[in-house]
Amino acid sequence: MTILGIDTSGKGASAALCSENEIIGQYFVQTGKTHSQVILPLCKKLVEDAGMTLNDIDVFAAADGPGSYTGLRIGISAVKAMAYGLGKKCIGISTLEAIAYNFAGAHEGYVCCVMKARLDIVYCAVFMLSGGKVMRCTQDLMKTRSELDVMLCEYHDRTIIVSGDAAEDFIGFYGADERKLAPLHLRYQLASGICMCALDNEPGDPDELNARYMQITKAEKDLLENK
Numbered sequence: 001m002t003i004l005g006i007d008t009s010g011k012g013a014s015a016a017l018c019s020e021n022e023i024i025g026q027y028f029v030q031t032g033k034t035h036s037q038v039i040l041p042l043c044k045k046l047v048e049d050a051g052m053t054l055n056d057i058d059v060f061a062a063a064d065g066p067g068s069y070t071g072l073r074i075g076i077s078a079v080k081a082m083a084y085g086l087g088k089k090c091i092g093i094s095t096l097e098a099i100a101y102n103f104a105g106a107h108e109g110y111v112c113c114v115m116k117a118r119l120d121i122v123y124c125a126v127f128m129l130s131g132g133k134v135m136r137c138t139q140d141l142m143k144t145r146s147e148l149d150v151m152l153c154e155y156h157d158r159t160i161i162v163s164g165d166a167a168e169d170f171i172g173f174y175g176a177d178e179r180k181l182a183p184l185h186l187r188y189q190l191a192s193g194i195c196m197c198a199l200d201n202e203p204g205d206p207d208e209l210n211a212r213y214m215q216i217t218k219a220e221k222d223l224l225e226n227k
Contacts, residue, residue, distance in 0.1 A: 009067025064092030
């Protein structure tokens with residue numbers, strides 16, 4: 001099975017082609033342009049460079065949250081359009097879980113994935129890595145950094161790799177002997193992690209794919225304030 005995965009949940013745009021046995025290709029770019037300008041040309045170039053066409057793709061996968069409201073919508077819309085147009089299956093993947101998959105088979109212990117939300121609030125989740133498998137210890141959560149620090153005290157029996165775009169800031173404030181900052185090349189959202197996680201899950205129809213924001217949108221905030 002061949003999967004085209006994309007991640008547009010943060011500042012970077014990423015696209016990857018993977019099968020059960022290999023990462024066929026991957027592109028990642030930190031860009032000042034909006035993801036709507038970048039992600040589809042990135043996918044097109046990736047597929048062409050791999051000597052394939054979109055018809056060769058079996059499943060399309062996208063980060064469905066948490067992350068940037070606009071970024072998530074762009075990525076999900078692109079995947080749904082390709083899946084609808086080709087009559088293929090697609091799947092939404094937790095951004096935090098995809099980050100944990102960066103370490104599958106390379107680490108035995110815990111991975112705490114931490115992404116910036118707002119001010120002192122972060123998105124976070126803890127995963128156990130064992131025997132090449134990624135297993136959830138928590139759901140995707142929103143916590144203050146101090147609340148996350150307290151939560152991680154429950155996982156002191158093994159080394160905790162802290163990864164994600166808020167990992168460096170968190171370690172700077174709440175470092176501990178058992179907490180290790182992920183290396184830079186594995187720290188961020190990567191489409192290869194989306195693909196690997198998708199291989200362990202069942203895809204569905206395009207109309208089943210929707211964003212999981214975890215926070216209310218600005219429009220919803222404005223509506224509540226007006227009321």
